[in-house]
Amino acid sequence: MANAFFANWRQNIIYIGFVVIFIVFAMTLADKGFLNPNNLLNIVRQTAMIAVMAIAMTFVLSAGEIDLSVGAVAGLSTVTVAMAIAVGGPIAGVGAGIATGLAVGMFNGWLTTRVGIPSFLTTLAMMGIAKGVAMWISATAAVPILSPGYSWLFGGGNLGPVPVLLLWMAVLGGIGHIVLRRSGFGRRVLATGGGETAARYSGIDTKSVKFKVLVLSSLAAALAGMLYAGRLQSGRFQLGEGDELSVIAAAVLGGTSLFGGKGTVIGTIVGALMIGLINNGLILMGLEFSQQLIARGGIIILAVALSQKRS
Amino acid sequence: MSVSAAAVRMTGISKTFGGVHALDDVSFEVMPGEVHALLGGNGAGKSTILKVLNGVHRPDKGTIEVGGVPLTTHTPEASRAAGIAMNYQEMSLVPTLTVAQNIFLTREYRVGTGLIDDREAERRAADLFALLDVFVDPKALVGDLGAGQKQLTEIAKAISQDAKVLVLDEPSTALAVSDVERLFVFLHKLKAKGVAIIYVSHRMDEIARIADRATILRDGRHVITAPLSELPIDTMIEHIVGRRSKGLSDIERSAAVRGDVLLELKNVSGRHKPENISLTLHRGEVLGLAGLLGSGRSSLARVIAGIDPVLKGEIRIKGRAVVIRKPGDAIAAGVALVPEARATQGIIPAHSVASNMILAVIDRLSAAGLVDTKAANDLTDAQIERLRVKTASRDHAVSTLSGGNQQKVVIGKWLATNPDILILDEPTAGIDIGSKSEIIRLVRELAAAGKGIIMISSELSELLTACDRILVMTEGRVHQDLPREALEDPSVPADDLAHRLQAAEQRLQIEIQKALALQEVSHG
Numbered sequence: 135m136a137n138a139f140f141a142n143w144r145q146n147i148i149y150i151g152f153v154v155i156f157i158v159f160a161m162t163l164a165d166k167g168f169l170n171p172n173n174l175l176n177i178v179r180q181t182a183m184i185a186v187m188a189i190a191m192t193f194v195l196s197a198g199e200i201d202l203s204v205g206a207v208a209g210l211s212t213v214t215v216a217m218a219i220a221v222g223g224p225i226a227g228v229g230a231g232i233a234t235g236l237a238v239g240m241f242n243g244w245l246t247t248r249v250g251i252p253s254f255l256t257t258l259a260m261m262g263i264a265k266g267v268a269m270w271i272s273a274t275a276a277v278p279i280l281s282p283g284y285s286w287l288f289g290g291g292n293l294g295p296v297p298v299l300l301l302w303m304a305v306l307g308g309i310g311h312i313v314l315r316r317s318g319f320g321r322r323v324l325a326t327g328g329g330e331t332a333a334r335y336s337g338i339d340t341k342s343v344k345f346k347v348l349v350l351s352s353l354a355a356a357l358a359g360m361l362y363a364g365r366l367q368s369g370r371f372q373l374g375e376g377d378e379l380s381v382i383a384a385a386v387l388g389g390t391s392l393f394g395g396k397g398t399v400i401g402t403i404v405g406a407l408m409i410g411l412i413n414n415g416l417i418l419m420g421l422e423f424s425q426q427l428i429a430r431g432g433i434i435i436l437a438v439a440l441s442q443k444r445s
Numbered sequence: 446m447s448v449s450a451a452a453v454r455m456t457g458i459s460k461t462f463g464g465v466h467a468l469d470d471v472s473f474e475v476m477p478g479e480v481h482a483l484l485g486g487n488g489a490g491k492s493t494i495l496k497v498l499n500g501v502h503r504p505d506k507g508t509i510e511v512g513g514v515p516l517t518t519h520t521p522e523a524s525r526a527a528g529i530a531m532n533y534q535e536m537s538l539v540p541t542l543t544v545a546q547n548i549f550l551t552r553e554y555r556v557g558t559g560l561i562d563d564r565e566a567e568r569r570a571a572d573l574f575a576l577l578d579v580f581v582d583p584k585a586l587v588g589d590l591g592a593g594q595k596q597l598t599e600i601a602k603a604i605s606q607d608a609k610v611l612v613l614d615e616p617s618t619a620l621a622v623s624d625v626e627r628l629f630v631f632l633h634k635l636k637a638k639g640v641a642i643i644y645v646s647h648r649m650d651e652i653a654r655i656a657d658r659a660t661i662l663r664d665g666r667h668v669i670t671a672p673l674s675e676l677p678i679d680t681m682i683e684h685i686v687g688r689r690s691k692g693l694s695d696i697e698r699s700a701a702v703r704g705d706v707l708l709e710l711k712n713v714s715g716r717h718k719p720e721n722i723s724l725t726l727h728r729g730e731v732l733g734l735a736g737l738l739g740s741g742r743s744s745l746a747r748v749i750a751g752i753d754p755v756l757k758g759e760i761r762i763k764g765r766a767v768v769i770r771k772p773g774d775a776i777a778a779g780v781a782l783v784p785e786a787r788a789t790q791g792i793i794p795a796h797s798v799a800s801n802m803i804l805a806v807i808d809r810l811s812a813a814g815l816v817d818t819k820a821a822n823d824l825t826d827a828q829i830e831r832l833r834v835k836t837a838s839r840d841h842a843v844s845t846l847s848g849g850n851q852q853k854v855v856i857g858k859w860l861a862t863n864p865d866i867l868i869l870d871e872p873t874a875g876i877d878i879g880s881k882s883e884i885i886r887l888v889r890e891l892a893a894a895g896k897g898i899i900m901i902s903s904e905l906s907e908l909l910t911a912c913d914r915i916l917v918m919t920e921g922r923v924h925q926d927l928p929r930e931a932l933e934d935p936s937v938p939a940d941d942l943a944h945r946l947q948a949a950e951q952r953l954q955i956e957i958q959k960a961l962a963l964q965e966v967s968h969g
Contacts, residue, residue, distance in 0.1 A: 316560035318553060321542075325550055328541030335501070335537040336550045337522045395541030 147441045148388050148401050152408050155433075159415040166418045173414065175297055179365070181410035182289075182299035183208065183358040184377060185403050188384040189310040190354030192402045193347045195385055196314070198327035198394030199246065199253040201348060203260035204355040204381055207238050208374030210268040211359025216277035216369025224284040228360070235356025238264060239349035246348060247341040253348065261378070268371035276370040279363055288364025299361060303403065306354075311399040323347060327394025384409055387437055408437075450513035452477045452610050452641030453498065453529075458507035460493055467493040469665045470507075475610065480632060480642045482656035482673075486685050486904065490665040491645055495612055498643075499531045500524035512609055530608035532599040532616060540588030545570040547587050548602045573601045578627045592619035592739075600628065604635070611635065612643045617651060618739050629655055647737050649678045649958050663687045682954045686906075686947055693910045693946065696885055698929075703913075704728025706764065707897035708749070708780075708866050713758035718744040718921030721758070726866065726897040731888055733912030734901045735957060741921030742901045743785050746868045749899075750782035751775035763865070776805065781859035785870040785901075787848070791855040794844035798836050799825040801843050801854050806861045828857035832887065849880020856887070867891060868899045873907055885911045905950045915953065917960050924960040927953075 143150065159168050167173050187204045194201045211234045218230035238260060245256040279285060291298040314320035325333040326343045333340050355374075362373040386392060387408060388401030412433055416426040453475040460468040468490045475481045485491045496502040498509065503519040510516065511527040538547050545566040546553075554565040570583035574597070581594050581601070590598065596619045603611055617625045632642055632655060646652055652659060653673060660670040661684045668684050669676075676684075708726040713719065718741035726732050734742040747753040749760065751769040759766055767778045775782070784790035792801050802825045803810055810820045825839045832853040836846055843854055852872055859867065869888065873881040888911045892898050902908050908915055909932065917925040934948035 312560065318551075318561065321546065321550070321553060321561060325539045325542060329539035332533075332537045332539045333550075335521060335533055336539075337525060338551055391541075395539065 144441050145389060147437060148404050148408065151437050151440075152404050152411070155408065155411060155415070159411070159418075163415060163418045168415065168418055171295075173418075175295075175300070177407070177410045177414045178300045178303070179297055180413070181406050182297075182303045183361050183374070184380050184384055184409065185303045185406035186306055186358045186361065187351075187354050187377065187381045188388075188402045188406050189306055189399055190347075190351040191381050191385045192310065192388070192390050192397045192399050193314065193320075193323055194253075194351045195382075195390045195392060196327045196394060196397035197323045197344055197347045198330065199344055199347060200382070200392075201242070201253065201257045201351040201355075202378050203238065203242065203257040203264055204351060204358070205374040205377035205379075206261045206264035206268070207235065207352055207355035208359035208362060208377060209371045210234060210238075210264040211356040212363040212369035212373045213268045213272045213277060213371055214369070215360050215363045216279050217271065219279050219281050219284060220277065224281045227279075227281070227284060231356045231360040232353070234359075235353035236349065238356075239352030240345075242352060243345035243348040247345045253344075257348075265371060265375075272369065272371060274371065276368045279367045279369065285364045285367050289361040290365050290367070299365070302357075302361065307399060307403045314397060314399050319343075319346070324395055324397065327391075327396075329395065380406075380409055383434055387434065387441075389441065409434075451475060451510070452479075452512060453643075454510040455494070455498065456508050456510075458494060458497055458504045458509075460497060460502060460505050466665045468497070468504075471662065471665070471667045472507075473660055473667070474670075475641045475643055477609070477639045477641050478636050479658060480636060480644055480656045482652045482659040483643055483645045483662070484652065484659055484681060484685055485662035485668075489662040489685075491662060492614070493665075494662070495531065495614060495643070495645070498524065499529055499612065525606065528609035529612065530603040530606040530610070531612035532596075532603045532614060537602065538587045538595060538598060540586070542587060543567075543583065544581055544585050544587060544590070544598050544601075545583035547598060548573065548583075548605050550602075552606075569605070570601065573605055576604075577601065577631050579624055593621060593624065596620055597624065604631075608640065610641045610643065612645075614645045615647070615738070616644075617646060617648065618737070625651070648961055649681055650962055652681070653678060661685055678958065679951070679955075682951050686950045686954065693882055693885065693906050696882055696889065696910050698889065698910070702729045702893075704730075704895060707762065709761040709764075710749070711759040711761070713748060713760060714756050715744055715748045715753050715921075716756060719748060719918075720921040722921075722923055723758075724916065724923065724926075726899060728865075728895050728897055729892050730914065731892045731898045731900060731912045733908040733915040734899065734918055735905065735908055735915050735953060736918035736924075737957065737961070738903070740918040742918055743870055744921065745918075746782055746785075746870050746899065746901060749775065749866075750780055750868060752782070776862055776864075779863075779865035780868065781805075781862055781864035781866070782868045783852075783855050783859055783870060783872055785874075787852055787855060787874070792843045792851055795842055797840045798829070798834065798843055798846070798854055799839040802828055802839075802857050802861060805858050824861060828861065831860075832857050833883065847880070849876040849883070852876060852880070852884060856884070860891075864896070866897045866899070868901075870901045871903065872900065873902065873904065881907065905953050906946055909946060909949045909953060917953075917956050919957075919960045919964045924963070925956055927956065932956075 191201060211231050214230045214234045215227045219227035242256050242260055245251050246253045287298060289299055293301065322338050322343050325338055326340045330340050359374060363369045384406035385402045388398060388405030390397040390402060412430055416429055421429065451474045455473040458468050458471045471494060473494060483491050493502065497504050500519050500521045500523055508515060511529060516523065516527055545563060548570050549566045554562040556562045567583040574581050579597055581597050587595060587598060596616065600616055616628060636642060644656055656673050658670060658672050659676055661668040705728055706725050707728050710722050710724045713722045722745060736742050744753060748755055751772045751774050755769060760769060762778050769775050788794065799821060803821045807816060810817050822839065829839060834853045835850050843851055872884055885907060888898055888900060900911055913929050915927045915929065916923045932949040932952045934952065937945045937948045
C-alpha cells in the first residue's frame, strides 16, 4: 500500500505537499501561534466556503466543463438570503438561497447544453450578470441579518469545540466523494468528461449530465453564499468576489483535470485546505499582501508542475 | 415470434448524407446462430448500415426488425435494448476509466445500498477475458493500454451485454494472430448458443474461415448475399471491386520519365512502425503504398515528414544524408505531407482560403514581421487557378468548400513551398468522384513536372491509376515492390480500359491478401 502511494507520488503530490508545508510552518511559525488550535480552526473557517464550491467544481471539471460564475453567484446569494430573512425570516432566507442557485444553474445549463454556448463563456457572462443583479437589488449596500439561529447554523456557530463550518465541509465532502466515486451519476460525469463520444455511444445522455453539474455548481455557490452571510451576519455583493480562481485552483491542486475525466473530491478538499494553510502561514510570517500573492502563486505553480505526468 | 424469425432483418434501407447516397435500398438479413460477413470496399456503405442498425444513424427509408420485432425508435439505447451489441473500433471507450469500468459503463454492478461495486465489475471483467482466453488487466486505465488490449476490451464490452446480435467491426485489426484464433474459438461457442454475429473485415482469409454467409455492398448498394461455399476469395474480390472504375480508367497514364533519385530510405525504423524500410523515389515517379489499416503506410509518411521520430536508419534526399527531427526540417529539405485527416491535420476550417494557402510560407511572404497582403493574394489566386479550386472568393472560410476543394487547398498550401517530394496520405478520402479524378490527374501532372510523389490510398483503383510503382505493406514492412505493369492482365484487351483497371485491381487485392497470409505463417 505504502509503496503504491509513493510509486504514484505525482498523483499524490497534494497530500505530500500538504504535510510538508504543514511541517515547515509548524517548525518556523510555532512561536507565532500557528499550531494554536484557534488558528487551525480559523484556517478551516476561512476555507469552508471555497471547499464547498470546489466540491461541486470537481464535478463540473470532471465533466469537461467549467463554471466561472461561482464567486459572483455566492455574492448574489448573500444578498437574496439577507433580504428574504429581513422580510420572511430564516426559512424564507434559505428558500431564497436555494432558489437563487437553482435559477442561475438552470440558466447556465440551458445556455450551455441547449443553446450551445461553451460553459466558459456562459458562466463568464453570468459572473457579470450575477454581480450586477446583486449590486442593483441591494443598492450596493450591506443588508444586515438579524437572525442568530440562521447565523449559528450557516457559518458562525460551534458545536462544542467544532465549528459548524467544518461540519458543512466534512459532510458535503463525504457525500461528494461517494457520489463521484461510487454512484451511477458520478460515473456518468467522469465518462462524459473523459470521452464524450464514447460516453454517448455507450448510451449516456451527456447533455443532461452537463446540465446537472452546472446546476450542482450554482447550488453549491449559493450555499457558500449562505455560509458567508451567516458568518458575517450580512449580505453584500462583494462577498465571494474572485473566489472562482481559488475554487478552480483548489480542484486542480487536488488532482482534478481541467480537461475532464479525472477528479477527486478528497483531493479537492485538501487542495482548498492547502490554499488556506498557505494564506495563513504567509500572513503569520508577516509578509505584505503583495508578497503573499507572489508566494502563493509560486507555490501553486510548483505543486501543479510536480503533479504533471511526464510523457 | 416464429421460430424461423431472422435475428436481424433490414429491408429497403436508404440513407443520404448531404445529397450523397450512402445507402440505396439495401436489404440485409442475418439468421440466429450464423456468422454473417459484411464486405465491401471503402465507401461501400458497411459502416453506414451498421450505424443504422445500432441506432447512431436514422434511416431515411426502410424498416428494421430484430428477432421479428420492428425497431421503431432509432437511438443507441433502443438498439441495445433490442439486443444488439457492437464494438466501435475504440470509439466507445473512455480513456480515463478502467477496463472494468468501461465494460460495464451504464450497466454498473451495485451493492445493496445502490453504490457502484467496482470490485464485482473487475471480477466479471476477468471472467469475460477468461472466456475469451486472453489476459487484460481489468484495473488498468484504458488510456494506458496498447491497441490490441483496447480492442479486446471493446470486444469484451460488446459480449458482456448478452446480446442476440453481436456486431464486430474489424475486430482483428490490432490483434495478435493468437488472439484472433481465441476470438474465433469464442465466436463458435456464441454461435452454438444461437447468437447472430455480423463480422466486418477486410481480410478475406479470416472471412473464409469464420463466416457462414456473406453480404457484399458496393457504392451503397446490395450486390450479393451467398453462402461462403459459393464465394471463393477471387469471386468475393470480383464482387467487391465491380466495374465501378469509370472516371478513373480514362485518366491518361503517359509513361513516366524517371529522373535522378530524389529520396532514399535505408533500413529506416520508427517507434512502432515502420520497421526496417528501404526504398528509393525518383524524380517524375509516383510511388504507391498499398496495405490495410495499420500496415504502417501512414507511419512511414509521418516519419519522412518529421512528425514521428526516426529511430534507426538513414534518410537521404537528393543524394545527401539529412537529419529530420521535426516537420520544419522535412519542409526545409523539400518534403511536403498532405496528411490523412484533412479536417484536423490539413486545414484550419474557419480560416479563409487565402490564410490556409499561405500558412506554410508565411515567412517568405513577410517583411519586417508583416505579411505582404498583395503577395499573399497573388499566391492564393495563382493556386486557386492552377488547381481549379471552386470557391466563392479567396476570403471565404475553407469550411464552406466541398471536401474535394478543401483537399485542393491543402495541396495548394504545400505546393506553395515548392517541394521536391510530395507525400499524399489518403488524398481522396470522402471526396466525390469528380474531384477524385481531378486530384489524380494533378498527381500525374506534378510527377511529369519532375516531382517525386508518394501516395497512400485504400482505394486500389486510385493507386493503380496514379502510380508507377506500388509497395505492398504489412506490419510496418515492405512485402512487395511491384512495377505498375506487373499488375496488368495481358488477357484483357488493351483498349478496354475499365476492364483492364478492374483486372489490375483484383491482382493487387490478391497480392495484399497474400502478404497477410504470409505474415500469419511467419507468426505461426
